[in-house]
Amino acid sequence: xxxxxxxxxxxxxxxxxxxxxxxxxxxxxxxxxxxxxxxxxxxxxxxxxxxxxxxxxxxxxxxxxxxxxxxxxxxxxxxxxxxxxxxxxxxxxxxxxxxxxxxxxxxxxxxxxxxxxxxxxxxxxxxxxxxxxxxxxxxxxxxxxxxxxxxxxxxxxxxxxxxxxxxxxxxxxxxxxxxxxxxxxxxxxxxxxxxxxxxxxxxxxxxxxxxxxxxxxxxxxxxxxxxxxxxxxxxxxxxxxxxxxxxxxxxxxxxxxxxxxxxxxxxxxxxxxxxxxxxxxxxxxxxxxxxxxxxxxxxxxxxxxxxxxxxxxxxxxxxxxxxxxxxxxxxxxxxxxxxxxxxxxxxxxxxxxxxxxxxxxxxxxxxxxxxxxxxxxxxxxxxxxxxxxxxxxxxxxxxxxxxxxxxxxxxxxxxxxxxxxxxxxxxxxxxxxxxxxxxxxxxxxxxxx
Amino acid sequence: xxxxxxxxxxxxxxxxxxxxxxxxxxxxxxxxxxxxxxxxxxxxxxxxxxxxxxxxxxxxxxxxxxxxxxxxxxxxxxxxxxxxxxxxx
Numbered sequence: 001x002x003x004x005x006x007x008x009x010x011x012x013x014x015x016x017x018x019x020x021x022x023x024x025x026x027x028x029x030x031x032x033x034x035x036x037x038x039x040x041x042x043x044x045x046x047x048x049x050x051x052x053x054x055x056x057x058x059x060x061x062x063x064x065x066x067x068x069x070x071x072x073x074x075x076x077x078x079x080x081x082x083x084x085x086x087x088x089x090x091x092x093x094x095x096x097x098x099x100x101x102x103x104x105x106x107x108x109x110x111x112x113x114x115x116x117x118x119x120x121x122x123x124x125x126x127x128x129x130x131x132x133x134x135x136x137x138x139x140x141x142x143x144x145x146x147x148x149x150x151x152x153x154x155x156x157x158x159x160x161x162x163x164x165x166x167x168x169x170x171x172x173x174x175x176x177x178x179x180x181x182x183x184x185x186x187x188x189x190x191x192x193x194x195x196x197x198x199x200x201x202x203x204x205x206x207x208x209x210x211x212x213x214x215x216x217x218x219x220x221x222x223x224x225x226x227x228x229x230x231x232x233x234x235x236x237x238x239x240x241x242x243x244x245x246x247x248x249x250x251x252x253x254x255x256x257x258x259x260x261x262x263x264x265x266x267x268x269x270x271x272x273x274x275x276x277x278x279x280x281x282x283x284x285x286x287x288x289x290x291x292x293x294x295x296x297x298x299x300x301x302x303x304x305x306x307x308x309x310x311x312x313x314x315x316x317x318x319x320x321x322x323x324x325x326x327x328x329x330x331x332x333x334x335x336x337x338x339x340x341x342x343x344x345x346x347x348x349x350x351x352x353x354x355x356x357x358x359x360x361x362x363x364x365x366x367x368x369x370x371x372x373x374x375x376x377x378x379x380x381x382x383x384x385x386x387x388x389x390x391x392x393x394x395x396x397x398x399x400x401x402x403x404x405x406x407x408x409x410x411x412x413x414x415x416x417x418x419x420x421x422x423x424x425x426x427x428x429x430x431x432x433x434x435x436x437x438x439x440x441x442x443x444x445x446x447x448x449x
Numbered sequence: 450x451x452x453x454x455x456x457x458x459x460x461x462x463x464x465x466x467x468x469x470x471x472x473x474x475x476x477x478x479x480x481x482x483x484x485x486x487x488x489x490x491x492x493x494x495x496x497x498x499x500x501x502x503x504x505x506x507x508x509x510x511x512x513x514x515x516x517x518x519x520x521x522x523x524x525x526x527x528x529x530x531x532x533x534x535x536x537x538x
Contacts, residue, residue, distance in 0.1 A: 246519050250494040287491040288479025316514075319498075326498055370493060 008071060008087040008186055012338025013296040014151035015085060017041050019349040020361065020394050040122050040229075041150045044115065044390040045158040046143050047372075049382035053135045053142045055099050057380050060172060061165040062133060063096040069185040071152065071294045072097055076125035084342040087130075087152070087294075099133045106138050112233070115145065119231050119392060119415075123149045144379060153294050155389040156283055159373050160290040169380050185293045190339065197336045200329075204337025207330055211302055215356030216277040216363040219265055219420045220398020228395035230418040235388060236430050238410040238439030247315070248438070251368045252322060255280070255303065256314035257436045258366060258401050261429060263307040265399070265421060275304045276363040278397075282331055290373070299335040301325050302362075358396060365393050365400030365415075372406040388413055401433065410439050456536035462508075463529035469503045470496075470525065483525040497522060508532055 010018070021041040066073055070089035073096065078085040104110040114136050123130055131148040146158050153161065164183070171177035190197060247253055259276050266273050281298040285291035303321050305314045325331060341349060355361050372387040388404040388411040398417040405411065412430050434441060457465075463483040471480040474496045481490045487497065505511050512521070512531070521531045 246517065246522070247514065252494070282495060286476035286479075287474055287493075287496060288481075289476035291476070322495075323498055323502065326495075327502055 006070075006089045006091065008074065008089075008294060010085045010087070010151055010342065011187070011296050012335065012340065012342050013298055013300070015342045015344075015346075015349065016338055016353065017151050017296070018085065019346045019353060022346045022350065040392060041394075042119060042123060042147060042392045043150050043155060043158070044119060044145055044147045045155060045162070046115065046145050046388055046390060047162060047379055047384060048141055048143050048386040049379050049384055050141060051382045052137055052139075053144055053380050053382055055101055055135060057169050057172070058099045058133065058135065058144070058165065059096070061168040061380075062098070064168045064172075064177075065161075065165055066096045068182055069293065071185070072131045073129055074152075075127070076130065076149075076151070081345045082343050097129050097131060097133055099135050102134060102136045104136060104138055106140065111136060111138065111143065112235075115390065116231070116233060118145065118147050119233065119390065120229075121147075123147070125149045125152070141385065142382070150391070151296065154281070154283075154296050154298055155367075155369055155391075156285065156291070157293045157295075157297065158389070159387075161293045162379065163290060163373060163376055164293065166376055166379050183290070187292045187295050187297055190336075198340070200333045200336035201340040202337075203328075204330070204333035204335070207334060208302075208337060211277055211304070214275055214277065214304065216360045216397070217266070217272045217274055217356070217358075218360045218363050218397030218399070219269060219271060220394070220396040220417055221271065221356075221358045221360060223395040223398050223417055223420055227398075227417045227419045231392050231415055232418050232423070232426075233390055233413060233415040234423070234426050234430060235390070235411055235413045236434065237386060237442045238412070238434045238437075239408055239442055240410055241438050241440050244438040250315075250319075251280075252303075252318035253311070253315045254368050254403060254437065255366055256305070256311045256318055258433055259305060259307050259314060260311050261432045261436065262364060262399075262401070265425060265429070266307070268425070269421075273307060275306050277302060277304045278362040278364060278366055281367060284331070284335070299331040300338075301331060301334075356396075360396040361394065362397055364397045365391070366402070367391075367400075368403045370405065372404065385409075386411070391415060393417065401429075403437075409442070410434075410437070456533055459526075459529045459533040462532050463526045465507060466500065466503070466525040466528055470500065473503075474499060481525070483529070486524055487522065500528070504528070504532060508536060510535065 071087055073094055074087035074089050076085060077088045102114050104114060118134060130152040131146060134145040136143040136145060148158065168177055279300045279302055282301055283297060284299055285297050291297060301322060303318050305317050341352065353361055369389060377384060386409045387406040389402065390413055391400060391402065393400040393415050395417055398420045400415050402413040404413065412433055414426050414430060416426065467481065467483045474492060475481060501512055521527055
């Protein structure tokens with residue numbers, strides 16, 4: 001997959017997200033129909049800084065960036081229902097997206113209100129830009145917020161975009177901001193011949209089909225349409241007490257812990273405790289470089305585990321599955337399989353995605369996104385104090401747990417559909433996950449630099 | 450009766466590990482040296498799993514969980530010392 005000057009094809013993973021997005025407004029089990037075509041598969045990246053972020057400089061950096069890569073101005077297109085969708089850059093120069101300023105009081109509550117409002121404001125990628133930029137000014141601190149329709153880029157891409165904008169700001173007076181060559185903002189072409197990729201895809205298809213045997217259950221199984229339109233989120237910052245062993249810092253152990261703690265939600269709501277099935281995104285970018293910004297540079301691994309087992313047993317099972325997946329090249333096969341289903345109409349694609357009878361694709365969403373890039377300590381001249389990403393979740397499963405770190409700040413972010421679980425349940429979940437990870441809660445407004 | 454294959458030298462193991470990591474895990478232009486700390490180079494738990502699979506394939510044994518300590522998986526060099534000891538012992 002590679003972009004022409006004006007067209008950037010969507011990857012298979014991107015198209016699956018489109019199908020899920022459709023599922024969010026018209027999915028099985030959600031009463032009524034909807035003609036809404038705005039995208040709700042929205043993700044935010046929040047970068048918190050000391051001081052006030054300069055609106056004019058950010059606007060200038062965005063305007064300069066789109067001269068190099070027009071994709072923040074692109075529209076989502078599909079020539080026919082059976083053709084592969086793509087991002088289309090405008091044919092004539094257009095004004096770049098501008099930052100919207102919000103001045104609010106201090107504290108977590110007003111910040112949460114604005115972020116939640118932005119998260120709940122759909123983007124229409126067919127008619128408008130697929131990314132929004134906001135600055136939320138709280139006096140002593142301010143927050144640079146990117147909100148985008150997920151098929152445009154993944155969270156690591158948004159981090160990289162932030163770094164590029166910062167670079168352009170630092171080199172605002174320089175004629176050529178990338179004298180060693182302009183970075184590649186889009187993924188390279190797919191490797192291998194079509195036949196090779198087809199063989200891989202066939203293997204990936206068999207892997208994906210194997211999950212039909214145990215359909216997942218989730219708290220969002222009974223979500224109503226009104227719930228499916230409104231997302232809530234909660235974020236807490238912690239510092240690492242340093243008591244966790246090396247093994248406990250591994251993604252599989254963290255997932256085991258989260259799954260084990262989430263079991264209480266299943267029990268409290270009388271949800272059948274079948275083995276959890278969930279997609280874990282794996283970043284395919286090579287280490288040491290930022291990599292492309294746009295498109296989805298992820299593949300998926302689908303772990304399954306019994307939440308009633310002890311954490312160490314779950315961890316061992318998850319590690320075994322992950323090793324087998326790597327040993328057999330499953331990640332590349334899954335990616336190839338997803339790329340071959342790109343031309344399918346979205347309803348057919350949703351049917352092929354092994355949804356349960358109640359419409360679940362997975363039991364809950366989970367991501368351990370690792371550390372926010374240490375490549376910069378300041379953003380537009382303001383010291384960075386924290387960063388985290390904040391995705392919406394599909395109505396079914398309706399809940400997602402996301403772990404982020406930035407410097408010495410460890411963040412737990414939970415997003416859920418309004419009404420499917422209580423806010424007090426979320427508080428308990430966050431407290432227990434933090435405790436299990438060996439993290440100590442930080443008072444509001446305090447960050448470790 | 451066959452003569453056991455002698456264990457490769459630590460230096461050679463470290464070089465093989467470093468080459469694998471640079472070829473398969475690190476981006477071009479961001480190669481690591483054998484004494485570079487994995488944590489600093491961005492070698493995360495998924496990448497480390499790939500390294501463990503490489504060790505199994507090249508040296509014929511699996512590093513057990515209890516041996517996966519900070520000291521052992523700090524760098525290609527520390528892993529090489531462990532592998533050499535394991536094969537020699």
